[in-house]
Amino acid sequence: MAGALRIIVLGSAAGGGFPQWNCFCPNCRLAWEGDPRVRPRTQSSLAISADGNRWLLLNASPDLRQQIYANSCLHPRGAARQTPIAGVFLTNGDVDHLAGLLTLREQQAFTIYGSASLLDQTKHGAFGVLNPDLVRRLPVALEAQIDMGLGFTIRPFAVPGKVPLYLEGESVEIGAATDTTVGVEIDCDARRAIVIPGCADVTDDVLRRVEGADVLFFDGTTFTDDEMLRMGLSQKTAWRMGHCAIDGERGSLARFADSKIRRRVYTHINNSNPILLEDSPERAKVEAAGWIVAHDGLEIAL
Amino acid sequence: MAGALRIIVLGSAAGGGFPQWNCFCPNCRLAWEGDPRVRPRTQSSLAISADGNRWLLLNASPDLRQQIYANSCLHPRGAARQTPIAGVFLTNGDVDHLAGLLTLREQQAFTIYGSASLLDQTKHGAFGVLNPDLVRRLPVALEAQIDMGLGFTIRPFAVPGKVPLYLEGESVEIGAATDTTVGVEIDCDARRAIVIPGCADVTDDVLRRVEGADVLFFDGTTFTDDEMLRMGLSQKTAWRMGHCAIDGERGSLARFADSKIRRRVYTHINNSNPILLEDSPERAKVEAAGWIVAHDGLEIAL
Numbered sequence: 001m002a003g004a005l006r007i008i009v010l011g012s013a014a015g016g017g018f019p020q021w022n023c024f025c026p027n028c029r030l031a032w033e034g035d036p037r038v039r040p041r042t043q044s045s046l047a048i049s050a051d052g053n054r055w056l057l058l059n060a061s062p063d064l065r066q067q068i069y070a071n072s073c074l075h076p077r078g079a080a081r082q083t084p085i086a087g088v089f090l091t092n093g094d095v096d097h098l099a100g101l102l103t104l105r106e107q108q109a110f111t112i113y114g115s116a117s118l119l120d121q122t123k124h125g126a127f128g129v130l131n132p133d134l135v136r137r138l139p140v141a142l143e144a145q146i147d148m149g150l151g152f153t154i155r156p157f158a159v160p161g162k163v164p165l166y167l168e169g170e171s172v173e174i175g176a177a178t179d180t181t182v183g184v185e186i187d188c189d190a191r192r193a194i195v196i197p198g199c200a201d202v203t204d205d206v207l208r209r210v211e212g213a214d215v216l217f218f219d220g221t222t223f224t225d226d227e228m229l230r231m232g233l234s235q236k237t238a239w240r241m242g243h244c245a246i247d248g249e250r251g252s253l254a255r256f257a258d259s260k261i262r263r264r265v266y267t268h269i270n271n272s273n274p275i276l277l278e279d280s281p282e283r284a285k286v287e288a289a290g291w292i293v294a295h296d297g298l299e300i301a302l
Numbered sequence: 303m304a305g306a307l308r309i310i311v312l313g314s315a316a317g318g319g320f321p322q323w324n325c326f327c328p329n330c331r332l333a334w335e336g337d338p339r340v341r342p343r344t345q346s347s348l349a350i351s352a353d354g355n356r357w358l359l360l361n362a363s364p365d366l367r368q369q370i371y372a373n374s375c376l377h378p379r380g381a382a383r384q385t386p387i388a389g390v391f392l393t394n395g396d397v398d399h400l401a402g403l404l405t406l407r408e409q410q411a412f413t414i415y416g417s418a419s420l421l422d423q424t425k426h427g428a429f430g431v432l433n434p435d436l437v438r439r440l441p442v443a444l445e446a447q448i449d450m451g452l453g454f455t456i457r458p459f460a461v462p463g464k465v466p467l468y469l470e471g472e473s474v475e476i477g478a479a480t481d482t483t484v485g486v487e488i489d490c491d492a493r494r495a496i497v498i499p500g501c502a503d504v505t506d507d508v509l510r511r512v513e514g515a516d517v518l519f520f521d522g523t524t525f526t527d528d529e530m531l532r533m534g535l536s537q538k539t540a541w542r543m544g545h546c547a548i549d550g551e552r553g554s555l556a557r558f559a560d561s562k563i564r565r566r567v568y569t570h571i572n573n574s575n576p577i578l579l580e581d582s583p584e585r586a587k588v589e590a591a592g593w594i595v596a597h598d599g600l601e602i603a604l
Contacts (some may be wrong), residue, residue, distance in 0.1 A: 015407075015408075016407070016408050017367055019371070020408060021366075021367055021370050021378070021385065021405060021406065021408070022378050022383050022384060022385040022406075022408055022410045023378060023382070023383060023408070024378040024379060024380065024381055024382060024383070024384055025382055028378070032374075032377045032378070040371070042367075062364070062367060062401075062404055062405055063367060063368070064323075065319055065323055065344075065364060065365060066365070066368050068323050069321070069342070072334075075334045076323070076324050076325060076326040076330070076334070077326060078326065079326055080325070080326060080327055080533060080534045080535055081324050081325060081326070081535060082324060082326055083323065083324040093428075095404050095407060095428050095431055098428060099364075099401065099404045099428065102364055102397050102401045103323060103364055104323065104324075105317075105318070105397060106317075106318050106322060106323070106324055106325070107536070108324045121427060121428070124426070124427050125423060125426050125427045125428075125429070125468070126395075126397050126400060126401065126423070126427075126429075126466075126468055127427070127428075127468075128468035128469075129397055129467055129468045164428075165431055166427070166428055166429075166430035166431045167430075231382060232382045233382055233383060234409070
């Protein structure tokens, strides 16, 4: 058997991070004040490696420079210009998953994987700093199992979602399963990890996909569908933002209750979510159901 | 007399920051190892306020979220969504001065100031998250003195520079004084600060502009023009990147030697620059000439 497949949570917060720059909601207020019951969290990203030397990033968050600094396995070593980061796989085009590509400038070769339309967005404007002579863009079709050359494969699959905010038109379709929002299946020998950072609905297709996984990282954006409305933070429900709430009849907690999954982790957690508060009843409820609430630096080894 | 004009260095490093994600040059190596003789630094940005409550950012670095977290004067307070940041003034379109605008999303009103062509770049692709119904873009002509509504005025002036890397064509003109690279003069009652984060040459025009200033923040990218070449980090001189070296006959140290400036500060310092090492002869040389080497969090009050 090969060595462990390591998955490190670089950032566990949803877009904006925790605390969010302009937010003074009850959770953020505690975070600004340094209350030990809430841990600050950077924006959504994972690092994956089968040998501990070369790493694939799953999404590139705006906080990527800070995340690299905080994780010594991602530090350069041994040469004037070097990086253990072999590539970045993008699951959607939201700013919290895309903007970190701007950190990966400075004449370094690596590969960006994603849908063809998503890769197209990495070529324009300021993203043009990623010199195409060095930075390879490799389009990946839905359901194609790609050997990353790192000892594991990745297969993207469509989940219910929506286009990024900055691409929304007059009307926006929510919940279609297309290549604008994907989950990924990571396979390494007989081990299987599933990562779904954004998902508008836990459909039967999603349930079938996660069945038997060694670990599931799932969209933990909000606890209830209307929490941002109730708190006066937004006029949008979680569904309108392309996310499935944790609680409620159609929530992810209930939908995955009977799934056979060895470890289940909520990540991409919005600052409004009460599970961020370590002594909240909501936190107790998800933990009692066997979920881990991700924090930056959490490592799962399979 | 009004209260102090406060200028806080949010980030004092050039593009890439210090240490840089993919750099293992002698300085970066020490920084990755946590050597106390080098302080890590985030990317170039200043915050300016005349009342301590409302702040103007001079440039928005990719590290802005981390910089806000590190400076309590920029934390929101008192309302569900709030910020002490009233606006951002852009001096050029390089990624290290522009990418932080992506952090300032989440439905918050503020104003972006800059040249018309620069503001145009803040409207496309992912930057479209900055909703024009909330985020005002205010073009500022060279030499126009703009009242920021914050107790001080800003006047941009052209300095020798070049277009951002991602806008370079087959050939690129270096050293033209146009609105693609500007310095700014900040006036508050009788006090005057000059900030020039990028400048390819200290011309006589530049010397005239800084004469008599209470403080000058100036481009400290490299110590010698060819240091990145010699270290095998780049094939470009400082001049080719649109920056004037500190040392040498035409360097900023010699050119400003006879200028009457009350305080002079090097900022926008590249990871290759030996002044980052606190016990280096180069650091001693600039300090002996009366220069302060900026670090994150440095505050100058006038």
